[in-house]
Structure formats: structure tokens, C-alpha cells
Amino acid sequence: MQVTETLNDGLKRAYQLLLTAQELDDKVNQKLAEAQPDIEMKGFRKGKVPMALLKKQFGQRILGEAMQESIDEAMGQHFEETGDRPALQPKIEMVDGENWKEGDDVTVEMSYEALPEIPEVDLKAISLEKMVVKAGEDEVNEALENLAETAQDFEPRKKGTKAKDGDQVVFDFVGRVDGEAFEGGSAEDYPLVLGSGSFIPGFEEQLVGVKAGDEPDVTVNFPEDYQAEHLAGKEAVFSCTVKEVKAPKKAEINDELAQKFGAEDLAALKADVAKRLEEEYSGAARAVMKRALLDALDEAVSFDLPPSLVEAEAKQIAHQLWHEENPEVEGHDHGEVEVSDEHTKLAERRVRLGLLLAELGQKAEVEVTDAEMTQAIMNQARQYPGQERQFFEFIQQNQQMQQQLRAPIFEDKVVDYAFELATVSEKEVSKDELQKVVETLDDE
Template identity: 80%
Template sequence: MQVTETLNEGLKRGYTIKVEAAELTATVNDKLKEAQPEIEMKGFRKGKVPMPLLKKQYGERLLGEAMQETIDGAMNKHFEESGDRPAMQPKVEMKDGENWKEGDDVEVEMSYEALPEIPEVDLKGIKLEKMVVKAAEADVDEALANLAETAQDFKARKKGSKAKDGDQVVMDFVGRIDGEAFDGGAGEEFPLVLGSGQFIPGFEEQLVGVKAEEEKDVTVNFPEEYGAENLAGKEAVFACVIKEVKEPVAAEINDELATKFGAEDLAGLKTQVTERLEAEYAGAARAVTKRGLLDALDKLVSFDLPPSLVEAEAGQIAHQLWHEENPEVEGHDHPEIEPTDEHNALAERRVRLGLLLAELGQKAEVEVTDAEMTQAIMNQARQYPGQERQFFEFVQQNQQMQQQMRAPIFEDKVVDYVFELAEMTDKEVSKDDLQKAVEALDEE
């Protein structure tokens, strides 16, 4: 077998791999001899099938296997000896493939772009600023008020008041189809919030304007796809007796409210709210610090980039931005989108930083654990209520999807590793200052 270099220009590499026919024949014969003791064929005892017959029966398939194994072995040996790491899957083509016949030598052309050598970076010399925001008393009070709003109570309206959307109507009701009551169609002292969508479409809207002690017939049609077949698509009349009309009121901010949210008392709830707010601020501040780190790294390093990676990234950026500007186009049936100079510049930055972070992570032996991957999958699975198991199984069987989910986890772990080494200075700022810094990230 011979490996001859045909291209070495920048990061582009090209090689011809030649495998002599005799080498392939020897490999095929070795495979046949290895398998012969276990092969049975009509007219012959196990292990006694003549070699020429075996070759006629299995030779073509084994020749293909031998070619693939020999070429793969040559490629692996080349990468081990050269130290090259291909940026993308190498392109492999067989010369004279259509005219090749058994007994000919095999010549294969392999081409790829090598990943560049990443220069050393003095991480301890990087200076970063971390914005720190303390939860102000007014912010805590606002958060408590929002909690009280979600834990709203209802109090009776003045006698004779008409029910509004959002009010709670307490009522007795009996539903009938063709004059006959049906199972599950009755209730007593039932509290229904108008506009909640708790009842079938059209029901709650007809109760807007009712008063306490009023009787009201509500006529609705069950949806065609309703769960109970005996009711689906049928018209029903509900005789409703309104007992009370109540208006929503925010719950009082006190110890009772605190217990509803798992705290022992109001002081404990305030502590929980303060910690949650400051955790949110810390998350936003981290995003700002991360951008600062990436900007610093981008200025510190410069190296050749594999054109194929930049081209693919620029195409993806252009495609994504086009869809954001044309949200009405859901599929990919649209004109070809050409990346602009701005897209190419952004792609170069992303590829450069991606390669650098990958190198830093590899040297620091940063790894994404199975537990971290499982947690990430579970978090995404929650976006598909009722289909969590199917999503989990889909990801487990899809290597590309796993890589897409693993990449941001790996990047964040590398960023945290660099944060520990860099010179970090805390800067206490207001919530508004942090908000402006976060908004600036989206504008860049």
C-alpha cells in the first residue's frame, strides 16, 4: 500500500492511497481461511468446503470488506502519524471506479481540511468584570405583589352586580340533551372563573352579565372530537342557578400567603424571593461577562480557519436570520440565501472561538457527564407535554441531536473553567444598568 501527498496548501490536504491487488487478494484469502471451519454448504461437511467454492460464493462481498478495511486503516494510520485532525469528514473517492474490475490495483483520492494549530493563551492574564446586582426592597415588594396576584382570592360583589370576565360564578347546574339529563352534566355550588376555559367553548361567555339568584339556560354544542362519544357533536342545555358572583382580589401579603408558596412565614418568603431575584440577576450578569470573555479571547488569538467550517457557519447564520425576517415562511422552499460579508465575519468569529474553546476544554479535560446530559434532555422534554418519553427515546437514538445538546453544556463548562483562571473583578451596579448591558448583547 502506498500513500502519496498530492496537496498541501494552507489547511487543505490531498492524498492518493494505492492498494495493490495482491494485498487485497491476500486479505480476502485470510478472511476465507478464518471463516472456513464454521461454514456449511450442501454436499460438504462443516469446515470442508473447498476454497475455490468459498471464494466464488463469498469472495465479492469479502473483497468489498477488504477494500474498506484497508483504506480505513491507511487513513487512520495517516492521521496518527501526521497528527492532522480533519475539520470535517474527509472526502474519499475511488479513481476509475466505474472501470475498476477484480484483479486491478485500487487507487483512492482522499482530501480534507486540517484543523489548525491553536496558539497558547495566557488565561490568567485576561481581566474581566462581573456585574453584581442586589435585590432592592422595591423589587422584592413587586415580586411579592405578583405572587399575591397569582394566589388571588374572590370576594362577593355587591348584591345585584353583574358578572364580568374574570369573576367567579358559584352555581348549581344540570345539563340535558333532548330533555334528558346525562352523567357528569350536573354540579352544586360549583365555582367557575369566567374566561378560564374550564368548560366547553361557548359556555362561560353566556354567563357574563348574570347576577346572584338568577336562573340562566346555557345552550352549547359539544365539540365533534369530544372525549365522550355519547356527547360528541350534540347540543346540550344547562339549567344554571347562580348562587354568588365574586370578584377577584389579590391575596394579602402575609404569613398565610407565604405558606402557600412553601415558606414558614412572610420573612422566609421574602428571603426566597430575594434569592430567586439575585439568582436571575446573576444569570444575566454571567451572560454579559461571557460576552466580555469571548471578546477578549477573539482579540488574543489569530490562526487560519478551515474554509469549509466558515462557509457552513455563514450559510447557517444567513439562513436563520432570513427566517427571522420572514416568519411567514415555515419550510425551506425559498430562494437560495447568499451570506453577506457581515455573515462571513460573524462566522469567522464563531468558528475561531469554537475551535479555541474546544482546545481549551480538551487540554483541561472538561467533560459533559451522563447526568448533565440526562438533565438537559429532561429539560427539553418538558416542552412536549405528554410526549416526554418519546422525545427522550428520540434523543437517545440520534447522535446528531445529542451532539447539539452536548455542545452548549461543554462550552459553558469551558467558560466557567476560564472564569476561574482569569482576573475577575466584581462591580456592583443597579438592575437598570444590568438590563442595559443585557440589551446591548442583543444589539451586537
């Protein structure tokens, strides 16, 4: 196939591919010859069907396959010879289009934007500061107070006391729709914390003010999107019998509380809490150091960027920020979001750093393992309780989703590789100092 360059401007490339009618016919004959031994046809023994008959019977279908294979082979050879790497899938257009007929030469135009040459970066010349925060006694005690609140107990209120938000009401109930009790709509000695939002909207509010011995009827409407379709949107009446009203009581911070959370005693729980806090601080400090690394890399390199990548990234940024500013709009059937200079500038940084990190990772032979991908999929699957298997199958069949999960893992591994080579000094700071720096990251 003859390949002629028609455009070479910056990173933009265009070529004309000429596949002669003879080359195409030869390709069709080759594919038919390869298939001939396995073809059976009425009146002929297996493998003995004449080529002319095969061509008449299968020629049109084989023609399209041969044309596509020839173009793919020419593209592959072109990229191998030139060393070009297309930023996006090359655009392929048949020049003659609808006017082309069998027996004509095939002329195809191929255009793409090549990825730029990425300059070398001396990672050892980069200096970074790692903020270190130790978990102090005040932070540990604050965390223990929070644990005590989550482990709260309830103690009976005085007889005749009315229930209020935060109280626990122990009651029996039977739910009916159209006068008929329904499956799963009844329970005995059920402990419900008022204000917890664990029951149908409107239910808990109607129990505020009840006292032991009361027998209120609670009327609610099931939501239109309720998971049980036979109940969705219907009115239900729950006949209730209040047995006890209890007040919340914060758990005491002692060995008993520690054992509730799996620790041997209070001292062990404090050690666990301090370790967990310092892991959280370490994660925040890593984010700060990663931003510093990316800033240093951004300043260290400069190269042409594929316009199509920048444009696509800028549109995505603009779209994401628009939805953050308009959280009430859930779908994407809104008008076109305008891309600003600020969006484009941020897109250029992201594309530049993305290409640079990809190059660094490739040269360092950084790979995302199957185990890391499986863990990432499992983490995502937890967001869909009861549908984990379907989520796994969806990911397995969706290359784009796999790439979306793989990309951040790859980036973090490249960042860790850069940390190992860079000069890193530690600086001990307070929790508040670290928090202030983290907040500046969120503002950018």
C-alpha cells in the same frame, strides 16, 4: 496501501490512495479464512468448506467490506502519522467508479480541510469585571406583589351581577355532539376564569355577561387538530347552568400567603424571594462576563479557519435570522436564504471561538458527565409532557441530538474554567444598570 499527496493549500488537503488488486485479494482471503471455521454448507462438515467455494459464494460481499476496511485503515493511519484533524468528514471518491471491475487496482481520492493549529492563550492575563446586584426592598416588594396576583382568590359578586373578563364563573355543563353527550364533556361546579384561555376557543367569550341562574347554550367548534380525533373539527353544544359569579381578589401579602408558597412566614418568603432574585441577577451578570471573556479571546487569537465550517455556520445564521424576521413561516420549504457579509463575519467569530474553546477544554480535560447529560435530557423532555420516555429513547438513538445537548454544557464548563484562571474584579451595580448592559448583548 500507497498514499500520495495531491493538494496542500492552507488547510485544504487531498490525497490519492492506491489499493492494489493483490492487496485487496489478500484482504478478502484473510476475512474468509477468519470466517471459515464457523461456516456450514451442505455436503461439508462445519469449518471444512473449501476456500475456493467460500470465495465463490461470499466473495462479492466480502470484497466490498474488505475495500471499505482497507480505506478506513489507510485513513486512520494517515491521520495518526500526519496529526491532521479533519474539520468535517473527509470526502472519499473512487476514481474509476462504475468502470471498476474485480481484479483491478482501486484508486481513491480523499479530500478534507484540516483543523488549524490553535495558538496558546494566557487566561491569567485576561481581566474581567463581574457585576453584582443586591436585591433591594423595592424589587422584593414588586416580586411579592406578582406572587399575590398569582395567588388571587375570588369573592362572590352581588346577586344579578353580570360576569366579565377576569371573573370566575362557577357552573355545571354537559357537552353534546350530534345530540349525544360525549365522554369528558361534562362537569359540575366547575370554576372557570373568563379570559384564561383554558377552554375551547370561543367558549369563554360566550359566558361574558351571564349571571347566576342563567342557563345558556354555548356552541363551539373543536379545532381540526384537537387531540381527541373523534371530536376534531366537530361542532359541540354545551348546556350550561351558571351557579355563581365571582370577582377576583388579590391575595394579601402576609404570613398566610407565605405559607401558600411553602415558606414559614412572610419574613422567610421575603428571604427566599431576595435569594431567587439575586440568583437571576447572577445569571444575567454571568452572561455579561461570558461575552466579555469571548470578546477578549477573540482579540487574543488569530488563525486560519476551515472555509467549510465558516460557510456552514454562515448559512445556519442566515437561516435562523430569516425565520426570526418571518415568524409566520414555520416550515423550511422556502427559497434559499442569501448569506451576507455580516452573516459570514459573525460565523467566523463563532467558528474561531468554538475551535478555541474546544482546544482549551481538551487541554484542561473538561468532560461532560453522564449525570449532566441526563439532567439536560430531562430538562428537554419536560417540553413534551406525557412523551418523556419516547423523547429519552429518541435521544439515545440520535448521536446528533446528543451532541447538540452536550455542546452547550461543555462550553459553559470551559467558560467556568477560564473564569477561574482570569483576574475577576467585582463591581456592585443596580438592577437597571445590569439590565441596560444585558440589553446591549441582545442587540449584538
